[in-house]
Amino acid sequence: MPARSDLRERTRQAVRAELVTVAWELFVRQGYDATTVDEIAAAVGMSQRSFFRYFSSKEDIVLGKFQAFGEILADALAKRPGEEDAWTALRRALDWFVGGSERDPRYGLELLRLTDQTPALKARRLEQQTHWQELLAPHVATRLDPPATGANDLRPAALAGAALACMNVANAAWVAGDGNQSLGRLIDEAMRAVRPSAF
Amino acid sequence: MPARSDLRERTRQAVRAELVTVAWELFVRQGYDATTVDEIAAAVGMSQRSFFRYFSSKEDIVLGKFQAFGEILADALAKRPGEEDAWTALRRALDWFVGGSERDPRYGLELLRLTDQTPALKARRLEQQTHWQELLAPHVATRLDPPATGANDLRPAALAGAALACMNVANAAWVAGDGNQSLGRLIDEAMRAVRPSAF
DNA sequence: ATTGACTTGTCAGCGGCTGACAAGTTGGGC
DNA sequence: GCCCAACTTGTCAGCCGCTGACAAGTCAAT
Numbered sequence: 001m002p003a004r005s006d007l008r009e010r011t012r013q014a015v016r017a018e019l020v021t022v023a024w025e026l027f028v029r030q031g032y033d034a035t036t037v038d039e040i041a042a043a044v045g046m047s048q049r050s051f052f053r054y055f056s057s058k059e060d061i062v063l064g065k066f067q068a069f070g071e072i073l074a075d076a077l078a079k080r081p082g083e084e085d086a087w088t089a090l091r092r093a094l095d096w097f098v099g100g101s102e103r104d105p106r107y108g109l110e111l112l113r114l115t116d117q118t119p120a121l122k123a124r125r126l127e128q129q130t131h132w133q134e135l136l137a138p139h140v141a142t143r144l145d146p147p148a149t150g151a152n153d154l155r156p157a158a159l160a161g162a163a164l165a166c167m168n169v170a171n172a173a174w175v176a177g178d179g180n181q182s183l184g185r186l187i188d189e190a191m192r193a194v195r196p197s198a199f
Numbered sequence: 200m201p202a203r204s205d206l207r208e209r210t211r212q213a214v215r216a217e218l219v220t221v222a223w224e225l226f227v228r229q230g231y232d233a234t235t236v237d238e239i240a241a242a243v244g245m246s247q248r249s250f251f252r253y254f255s256s257k258e259d260i261v262l263g264k265f266q267a268f269g270e271i272l273a274d275a276l277a278k279r280p281g282e283e284d285a286w287t288a289l290r291r292a293l294d295w296f297v298g299g300s301e302r303d304p305r306y307g308l309e310l311l312r313l314t315d316q317t318p319a320l321k322a323r324r325l326e327q328q329t330h331w332q333e334l335l336a337p338h339v340a341t342r343l344d345p346p347a348t349g350a351n352d353l354r355p356a357a358l359a360g361a362a363l364a365c366m367n368v369a370n371a372a373w374v375a376g377d378g379n380q381s382l383g384r385l386i387d388e389a390m391r392a393v394r395p396s397a398f
Numbered sequence: 399a400t401t402g403a404c405t406t407g408t409c410a411g412c413g414g415c416t417g418a419c420a421a422g423t424t425g426g427g428c
Numbered sequence: 429g430c431c432c433a434a435c436t437t438g439t440c441a442g443c444c445g446c447t448g449a450c451a452a453g454t455c456a457a458t
Binding site: 122123124127130152154157158159162166170172173190194195196 | 351371390
Binding site: 204206207235236237247248251255256257 | 443444445446447455456457
């Protein structure tokens, strides 16, 4: 029942990682749509069928990168001081991304550019963010003035969703400016517009 | 240059409408994924190839319904009194949907249920909402305290995006409650959570 | 009635994706 | 070291969404 042996699981992850690396290179060079799964598989020396044994879809190779972000965001939010109000805590949770954008903007720029320019990827990314919203909501719930109780309370999801919408707007502006403006400031601007009284 | 003659254009629209009706029935009965384009085409007595002459994709048959909504929303927002603050105007613009949900909830419920339960459709619907955001933004811009000037100002898009996020949360809750709760109240709750001082 | 614009079906093909099967490889207990 | 069971792999065949090309037909306007 413990699934695969550790060794097998590790090699599996290694193959996945190589697939991501190779595919990413092709995507950046010739575009997502113009790159076929056959091509990716051939580039790492495996059959197309085997590719789909590592990734359930071509999109997954890109979207996998975003999956982890949701958990990181939720973690960051959970770790904020309990007295912090929800909106401020959400803003601070996003600092993890801001930090990344400052250390090395290239990675984020590539990721956002590709996902924004490819409609299929953009759509999937937005869908995935609704999962982020669900991960964030419980940690928002405890920070509301009358704390949220059941799942009937719309406030946590609304705040999380609004914050993510602001993040998207800021990200788009950041990409449009080739990463030259401070992502942190852009997020501030977007989030302050929604809540003028905040931080 | 005037494109198709009126008659041809009208029959074209009629065929499109029938295609939508028939396809919608199949989608509701057996699910979106379980319905093939061949099936839809056969049901109206045309070849699959001709189907794609009326709709550029299978998704378009469903998403076409949403396309008009963005324009309606933007219109409604534009028609709000100029002194109204942005957030209130956005809330009021959404009343058009609220009205529809009260007149006949079934249509909206079906539409939302199908699009929420089918990942591909959910993703595309969210993507389309980023277009709504762009349509709304200019009408938000004029209602800001220091009115927004250039496209560099993130505030209009942020507010529009946040409002749409609230709408989505409210819609989801509305569907979860089988349309028994007032959609207007749910939107109020979500939007007030983001802007406690509002309306 | 003729012409030219428009629509249609058919066919052939690509790309993403899946099930089934057979062949091969490998980790771990003996 | 050997062996077996577990796992991986490639191949093949096929479905579905979608597209280009072509030939046959329909229809509006003259």
